[in-house]
Amino acid sequence: MFEKVVPVNKERHAQTRIKEITGFSFASKFHIAYVTMHEFARAAAIYPIVFLEDKEKDEFRPVALLGLDAGTNLFVGADGKWDASYVPAIIRRYPFALASSDKEGQFTICIDEGSELVSSTEGSPLFDDKGEPTQVIENVKRYLSELQQMDALTREFAKFLAAHNMLTPLNMRVRESAGIKNIAGCYVINEERLNNLSDERFLEIRAKRYLPAIYAQLISLAQIERLVTLADKRAGK
Template sequence: MFKKLVPLNREAHAKLKVKPIDTFGFASGFHIASLMVHEFARAASAYPIVFLEDKEKDEFRPVVLLGLEAGENLFLNDEGSWKASYVPAIIRRYPFALARLGEDADQFTVCLDEESDFINEETGEALFAEDGEPTEVVENVKRYLGEMQQMEGFTQQFCHFLSEHNLFNPLNMRVRYGSAMRNVTGCYVINEERLYNLSDKLFLEIRDKRYLAPMFSHLTSLSQIERLARFKEDSGDNTPPPAADV
């Protein structure tokens, strides 16, 4: 997605402007997009929500499936328009992002993609005023990215809780598009049976942590995998390969 991500600098970027996103072609090569717990309810109406394991960090993270093959985004049409009413926040934040100031630092800085098609010196809203101070655009970006960072922290706690209580299960689902079946593997889902067999005390803890709604949103969203298969079939690519990881 990012071509040249650099820290936002009032001197180097004094003349830059940003245009509103009018096409999502920059996300055409992504078949997954990271998601935060706060997005589950809206995202579940359009996308399958699953979890990926980062074995090096020994943690899980939620994502939405945008395609059934690597490098395939079935939610984009030929004009670069998004084919769902809700666009994940990580896509909407482009061309901006937060980066840590050092490996273990708790401080972050706003970065932008200098080579983005939405960044230029001619059209759009200025990032800095004539006196060098950040404009309202930059302040809004800071606020938005800061909120995303807080949501990400809550999401990490949510995933840690599920993992700690052994509620993840590998997904192995078969879908049909064209004339063949396709196995969807390589990701994890909440084990519904284990969830219902939790003790009353633990179930109440889940309720108090406000985890119940996103858990059920995730489980409901899994039927959207069939929607991806329909999108795939409509795209004309009806010859799926053997089973492959998400």
């Protein structure tokens, strides 16, 4: 999704403008999108939610499956429109992103200069004539700050699941028009282990307010059938 991400700078971006998002063609080749646990309830009604293992960082990250094949987002049509009622926050924040700064706990707002939404002539300016941030920057700062807080809580959630052996590899075979497809390489919450938790552990999960996200993830797996239907429809079957 991102091509040329650089920190927002009032000298470098004095004339930079951001065009309004009117389509999602930029996300047409992304078959996964990271979601925070706070998005699970809404996302689960549309997308399967699974966990991917980041071995380099030794952590698991929850993502919404947007397609069955790498490079294909089944929710973005040829016209660039998103064919679903909920768009993951990481998609909606484009072309902005947060990057860790040199100071612990602080982040820098970045922008993808390679995005077609970035212009020097069209859209809303990032800075005014005096070099002060416009409302665009203020809105982005607030939105990314909220997203960063949700991201931190989601990392703790995934760390808790992994630490208590509640994740298990997903191995599923689905039938689509082209034949049988194996869905693997990701993890889901193990329902049997959840049901066999001690009362003490279950109450701990409830106290941490993880239960809604856990049940939403389990329920979301039914949406894999939606992906199969969309894939068949796109293939003209």
